[in-house]
Amino acid sequence: MRTQVAIVGAGPAGLMLGRLLERAGIDTVVLERRSAEHVLSRIRAGVLEQGSVDLLHRAGVGARVHAEGLAHNGVKLSFDGDAARIDFPSLTGRHVTVYGQTEVTRDLMDARNASAAPTVYEAEDVALHDFASTRPRVSWRQQGQQRELGCDFIVGCDGYHGVSRASIPGDALTIFERHYDFGWLGLLVEKPPVDDELIYAHHQRGFALCSMRSHSRSRYYIQVPATERTQDWPDSRFWDELRSRLNPEFAARLQTGPSIEKSIAPLRSFVAEPLRFGSLFLAGDAAHIVPPTGAKGLNLAMHDVGLLADALIEFYSEHSSAGIDAYSGRALSHIWKAERFSWWMTSLLHTFPETGRFGRRIQRAEFDYLVGSTAARTSFAENYTGLPG
Ligand code: FAD
Ligand code: DHB
Secondary structure (H helix, E strand, O other), X not given: OEOOEEEEOOOHHHHHHHHXXXXXXXXXXXXXXXXXXXXXXXXXXXXXXXXXXXXXXXXXOOHHHHHHOEEEOEEEEEEOOEXXXXXXXXXXXXXXXXOOHHHHHHHHHHHHHHOOOOEEOOOEEEEEEOOOOOOOEEEEEEOOEEEEXXXXXXXXXXXXXXXXXXXXXXXXXXXXXXXXXXEEEEEEEOOOOOOOOEEEEEOOOOOEEEEEOOOOOEEEEEEEEOOOOHHHOOHHHHHHHHHHHOOHHXXXXXXXXOEEEEEEEEEEEEEEEOOEEOOEEEOHHHOEEOXXXXXXXXXXXXXXXXXXXXXXXXXXXXXOOHHHHHHHHHHHHHHHHHHHHHHHHHHHHOOOHHHHXXXXXXXXXXXXXXXXXXXXXXXXXXXXXXXXX
8 A cells, every 4th residue: 555645643733734635636644543533522722823714724624614613803811800801903903713623623524534535543553664764654453454554755643642753763853841730620511601702810729711612612721730630520619619710700600510521631841853854744743732821732733734735735746845844944933932922821820839929920010011011912912813934
């Protein structure tokens, strides 16, 4: 079996890359360790930058985000009870779109299933071979049978725990990372959101985020120690804790109900450089992780594969390797700006007991500066809605 580009991972990055290449007439095979149902059951990001929405349209799957995505012109930030709103259009001329990662994945999966492009779900023991050469191969096991695929390129879109980055010799990668001592406990509920915009709240008990998936479905998060387990958080405990961290006017409007989903995500900042080793490229969470504050993870993954698709299309249509040679440098320049913003927003809004009273005063000063300065609010809006490039 042979293809042009073997894609490891059918998350949003792998499926988007597959779709963009398919539309350019480039053959791909996508190999995914889990079932399609499992991939769709993971509740993750919820906010799309315009660049990600544009990419969905370019991939020919923009109809549903256009019809069902919610345009958001601002976010609310609160700090120990004081609230402020950042208005995106007046500061940047842009907005963001609330549309769940599950829906992005579903749209891309449906399009791929409707085409002849092959996807192998439940591919076990995926292994990458000879990618230092120009004749790489991928092998896997499927229902007890060993399979192999020859290709021109392998793209690792298999997330943080995937096999692709782990296959690159350690001395060929430089890792930059930062761990946080806390995670986000997230809950999904079939109730209208507290507000028509997202609320990011700093409280001395910890960070809280009020988000949504639609006018009738809400997504809430609270900062919890990294050691917490979901079974210790019955719904009533979650709601009490969330309410205690919100400004009274928001808390009064909170509509609670039984959770549809509840999970804890650890927070980390992580970048592996470079994003290319021979015929193997890395994209999305396989190469970098941001803490979720700022909603950049999914958007970064989309940005990577947009660049890589253009580079591979140029390689096949113009026989030029300029694009694939430039991919790592171009993507990393964008990635580091999102790493910076996500780290900064995490630092502003979470509690860090180890930084003491001084640390809290600095956070307060940062919040006051943000609220009081048009330059600071413009910088926030420009980063949140998505930097160009
Ligand atoms: P993934 O979505 O991780 O997809 C990788 C795919 O590769 C998966 O389907 C996986 O099963 C598959 N795979 C893994 N290993 C192998 C293998 N060996 N062989 C074959 N396939 C393999 N971002 C936000 O902006 N906001 C959020 O609230 C948010 N919450 C998150 C919560 C969690 C628990 C996690 C893990 C991430 C969250 N993110 C969030 C980040 C965002 O979801 C990711 O940035 C986004 O999913 C990246 O897409 P991806 O396609 O690169 O990786
Ligand atoms: C959501 C997640 C985020 O990380 C964020 O910053 C905003 C919204 C969400 O899941 O809705």
